[in-house]
Amino acid sequence: MNRKVTLADQEILQMLKDKERDQAWKYIFDKWRGLWTSYIVQHGGNTDQADTALADVWYPFERKVLSQNFKLEYSLKAYLNTCVRRQWIRNMKKENMPAIEFKAEEHGLEAFADELLRDVLNEELKTVLDKLLLEVLGESCRKILTSFYSGYSMEEIAQEYELGNEDNAKNQKHRCSNKLRDHLKNNPQIYQILKRLYYD
Amino acid sequence: MTEQELHEKIIAYLEGRLSPEAADEFRLQIEADEALAGEVELHRLLQPVGQRLVALDMKAKFDSWQKEAEHPGFVRRNLFWLLAIGLLSAGLLGTWFWYSGQLSKARADNERLNTNLQDTRLKNQVFQSEVERLQKRIADSTWQGRLPVPVKPEKEQKETKISPAPVADITQPYKQLAQSELTPMITRTRSTVRGVKRSGSTAEGLLAKADTAIENRLYRRAEKLLLGIAVTDPQYPRALEMLAYTYMMQENYAAAVSTYQTYIPYKADSDETNWHLCLYYLADYPVFRSEFQQLLQTILADTEHFYHDRAKSLRKKLAETGVWPE
Numbered sequence: 001m002n003r004k005v006t007l008a009d010q011e012i013l014q015m016l017k018d019k020e021r022d023q024a025w026k027y028i029f030d031k032w033r034g035l036w037t038s039y040i041v042q043h044g045g046n047t048d049q050a051d052t053a054l055a056d057v058w059y060p061f062e063r064k065v066l067s068q069n070f071k072l073e074y075s076l077k078a079y080l081n082t083c084v085r086r087q088w089i090r091n092m093k094k095e096n097m098p099a100i101e102f103k104a105e106e107h108g109l110e111a112f113a114d115e116l117l118r119d120v121l122n123e124e125l126k127t128v129l130d131k132l133l134l135e136v137l138g139e140s141c142r143k144i145l146t147s148f149y150s151g152y153s154m155e156e157i158a159q160e161y162e163l164g165n166e167d168n169a170k171n172q173k174h175r176c177s178n179k180l181r182d183h184l185k186n187n188p189q190i191y192q193i194l195k196r197l198y199y200d
Numbered sequence: 201m202t203e204q205e206l207h208e209k210i211i212a213y214l215e216g217r218l219s220p221e222a223a224d225e226f227r228l229q230i231e232a233d234e235a236l237a238g239e240v241e242l243h244r245l246l247q248p249v250g251q252r253l254v255a256l257d258m259k260a261k262f263d264s265w266q267k268e269a270e271h272p273g274f275v276r277r278n279l280f281w282l283l284a285i286g287l288l289s290a291g292l293l294g295t296w297f298w299y300s301g302q303l304s305k306a307r308a309d310n311e312r313l314n315t316n317l318q319d320t321r322l323k324n325q326v327f328q329s330e331v332e333r334l335q336k337r338i339a340d341s342t343w344q345g346r347l348p349v350p351v352k353p354e355k356e357q358k359e360t361k362i363s364p365a366p367v368a369d370i371t372q373p374y375k376q377l378a379q380s381e382l383t384p385m386i387t388r389t390r391s392t393v394r395g396v397k398r399s400g401s402t403a404e405g406l407l408a409k410a411d412t413a414i415e416n417r418l419y420r421r422a423e424k425l426l427l428g429i430a431v432t433d434p435q436y437p438r439a440l441e442m443l444a445y446t447y448m449m450q451e452n453y454a455a456a457v458s459t460y461q462t463y464i465p466y467k468a469d470s471d472e473t474n475w476h477l478c479l480y481y482l483a484d485y486p487v488f489r490s491e492f493q494q495l496l497q498t499i500l501a502d503t504e505h506f507y508h509d510r511a512k513s514l515r516k517k518l519a520e521t522g523v524w525p526e
Contacts, residue, residue, distance in 0.1 A: 022261065029265050051266065055259040059251050121248055121255075129252040146257045149250030174204045180249060181207075181242050194245040 009076045016066055019151060032077050036084040045088060053088040060119035074109055082109040083116055125197045132190060136183045141176035148173055210243045337454035373521045378483035385476060386445040403435040410442060422446045437466035453484030471506035474499060
């Protein structure tokens with residue numbers, strides 16, 4: 001972990017780009033988490049709900065800020081804070097629990113946040129996917145696919161899991177993906193559920 | 201196209217990574233091929249899998265960080281005790297440094313005192329040896345039936361025509377000069393001892409042993425051996441000659457001079473004995489300076505003297521080294 005007390009937004013973005021995701025998110029978790037957690041607790045929520053909201057938004061948030069057309073008009077901290085708060089409200093609404101509404105003039109970030117939150121997987125889809133992953137993938141396949149979707153190259157994966165070379169890693173990844181594909185192909189029920197959730 | 205390549209192309213199409221032309225072409229293929237369309241649909245539905253896998257991974261990390269924050273590590277949990285131990289260690293370390301400083305100071309004091317003690321002992325030894333030397337001188341004079349060579353008082357020395365040189369330090373070169381002149385002499389004497397045909401007498405055996413002792417610089421042993429030769433023995437003069445040298449090497453100059461003076465009547469060559477006596481005087485120049493200077497002047501005055509040239513050379517060396525004149 002970088003021992004520097006505060007990191008500039010550009011430094012955080014650079015860390016995310018340089019595959020120092022864990023360090024960047026550890027910094028965010030340690031330094032910024034208090035901001036939305038205290039807000040959520042003040043408005044009737046708890047720290048678990050705050051962390052769930054963060055876990056929901058972090059992936060789309062990262063994808064968004066690393067996309068080529070992203071412009072840093074607001075601070076990353078304010079942007080993420082708004083996203084997490086709004087995701088918490090969405091989660092509360094789904095569970096029919098009362099949650100306060102944001103004031104319209106709060107940051108002017110709501111539109112950006114809502115655009116991002118469209119990419120957040122809904123709870124039902126997450127449940128179906130979790131079941132599918134648990135049933136189909138073994139530990140090694142899970143690790144290889146996680147590394148692949150985390151942005152690691154085939155060469156790095158081959159090194160990490162001692163697969164010999166890049167081609168072996170590519171073949172292994174293909175076999176793991178095919179397991180999911182075959183399972184879905186052979187289970188029309190799951191296929192239909194996923195199709196419904198995907199196109200809803 | 202292999203199955204793997206096809207799947208990679210489908211994923212690239214779904215993620216928008218194909219060029220517009222390639223994407224349009226692929227779309228047409230999908231529309232025309234039902235099996236391909238089904239394959240594409242399967243991959244489309246599996247697209248959120250990646251996001252979910254990474255999200256689960258990151259969630260696990262969040263949980264771990266959360267746990268870390270709630271349950272701080274060993275250092276944070278035991279900060280108080282660690283600080284206490286650290287302070288205690290620092291205190292102990294400081295005490296140890298202070299103690300070792302005191303210890304080294306005490307050692308330095310002790311060393312200094314020891315040095316002083318050694319100096320004092322050395323001085324005592326010098327005094328002791330001086331006393332012994334004087335005692336020996338008296339004893340030797342008695343043994344030889346001669347009175348000890350008196351050291352002339354300062355006033356008496358001033359009355360002589362030749363003004364004596366001031367007493368030089370014991371490390372002055374006169375001793376070296378005397379030794380360098382006398383050593384070849386004694387070497388010759390010793391070679392005659394070694395070269396003599398043994399008759400088996402006790403004196404010859406003693407002389408041979410004394411010669412070996414001198415060779416090995418065991419002068420005290422040589423002295424004892426030589427003193428064992430009786431006055432009536434034919435080897436007695438040679439023993440006296442060697443004994444004088446032995447005394448000189450022990451820095452017992454008074455005994456050396458006295459012994460050599462005893463030896464002189466046995467030797468017919470007065471030039472040689474004068475010269476050697478002169479050198480024995482020179483060996484203890486501060487004590488025998490008057491005798492030395494008088495004898496050397498005598499040799500220098502006699503141009504026929506066998507050692508006249510060597511005396512001149514010695515006189516020159518003494519002048520060069522500042523022994524005489526100053």
